[in-house]
Amino acid sequence: MNRRQFLVSSSFALAGASLSRPSAWTQPTAAPVTAFNELRRGVGYFTGQGGTIGYVVTGDGAIAVDSQFPATAGVCVEGLKQKAPKGIELLVNTHHHGDHTGGNTVFKPVVKHIVCQEKCLAWHKKTAAAAANPAPQAYADLTFGESWSATLGDEKVWAFYNGTGHTSGDAIAQALTAAGHDVVGRRIVRDDPEAVRDVVRAAASNVPLIVTTGGTGITSRDSTYEAIVTLLDKRLDGFGELFRMLSYDDVGSAAMLSRACAGTIGSTAIFALPGSERAVKLAMEKLILPEIGHVVRELNR
Numbered sequence: 001m002n003r004r005q006f007l008v009s010s011s012f013a014l015a016g017a018s019l020s021r022p023s024a025w026t027q028p029t030a031a032p033v034t035a036f037n038e039l040r041r042g043v044g045y046f047t048g049q050g051g052t053i054g055y056v057v058t059g060d061g062a063i064a065v066d067s068q069f070p071a072t073a074g075v076c077v078e079g080l081k082q083k084a085p086k087g088i089e090l091l092v093n094t095h096h097h098g099d100h101t102g103g104n105t106v107f108k109p110v111v112k113h114i115v116c117q118e119k120c121l122a123w124h125k126k127t128a129a130a131a132a133n134p135a136p137q138a139y140a141d142l143t144f145g146e147s148w149s150a151t152l153g154d155e156k157v158w159a160f161y162n163g164t165g166h167t168s169g170d171a172i173a174q175a176l177t178a179a180g181h182d183v184v185g186r187r188i189v190r191d192d193p194e195a196v197r198d199v200v201r202a203a204a205s206n207v208p209l210i211v212t213t214g215g216t217g218i219t220s221r222d223s224t225y226e227a228i229v230t231l232l233d234k235r236l237d238g239f240g241e242l243f244r245m246l247s248y249d250d251v252g253s254a255a256m257l258s259r260a261c262a263g264t265i266g267s268t269a270i271f272a273l274p275g276s277e278r279a280v281k282l283a284m285e286k287l288i289l290p291e292i293g294h295v296v297r298e299l300n301r
Helices: 070-082 104-110 118-130 168-179 194-203 224-229 237-259 277-299
Strands: 003-009 037-042 043-046 053-058 061-065 088-092 113-117 142-144 146-151 153-161 209-213 261-265 268-273
Touching: 037 209, 043 070, 053 070, 061 070, 061 146, 070 088, 070 104, 070 237, 088 104, 088 146, 104 113, 113 118, 113 146, 118 142, 168 277, 194 209, 194 224, 194 261, 194 268, 224 261, 224 268, 237 261, 237 277, 261 277, 268 277
Parallel strands: 003 209, 061 088, 088 113, 113 142, 209 268
Antiparallel strands: 037 043, 043 053, 053 061, 146 153, 261 268
8 A cells, every 4th residue: 555644543541651761861882873864855864872863954954853862962963064054943852751852962052942842841851850860951942832833944844742652642653654654643532432433433534544542441431442333334353353362472361351443434444452552563563554455445446
């Protein structure tokens, strides 16, 4: 399937983000291996140690996204200076972990502002303060709530807040994009069957695939299953059966507690996954991605 549009609706019961990763606040000792990778004119990413650094370069300067650790941040800064003689305008932090913000101290003297979402800044400060031996930090001086944008020459950069990071919803989006598909929307929906149905109904008229996460267990809050099965034209019972079979190898008899399900609404396929990030990765890698092309083709015959 070639760059089909997909919608990920996440998450009905969000998995918590990691609050502290001590190793993320310690500069790696291994010699960094770095590279600039061009995606198109003036847009690319830098790899080293830690999170990838994205960049946009125009005749008016550069914008960097995340900063890795100090050693690799220094290499990136020097490379961006060569690519953008007018300098680096902004550094954007996508989240607070040290492998994305540790190099802020290197970028800070050469950028006009460091930008991040307001909750990202709060967690950055809180996590650094809680570390036993925190490295020097440089915090964002510009924050935003729901969205932010900046224009640089003929390019425009946007940032959007989509809720807690490192969640099962992120795992779905990352799996789809890594496989070459487009994620055209994400929603966080409260634990309410009618609210879930409203979102799914609207999405089903616009995209060939919907993937939800959370609300498929048996607690009093778990109502995604009830919301979705009432909308299905056809059920794909084999998905739930295979998912629980594969889950048994990981969690044993507790696999029977999952009500993960799948089916079709018109020509749209929908998969309802558990809220566990591990379970989501299992479903995406072993079942959904290998078969979704076939499913969509069948639904359009």
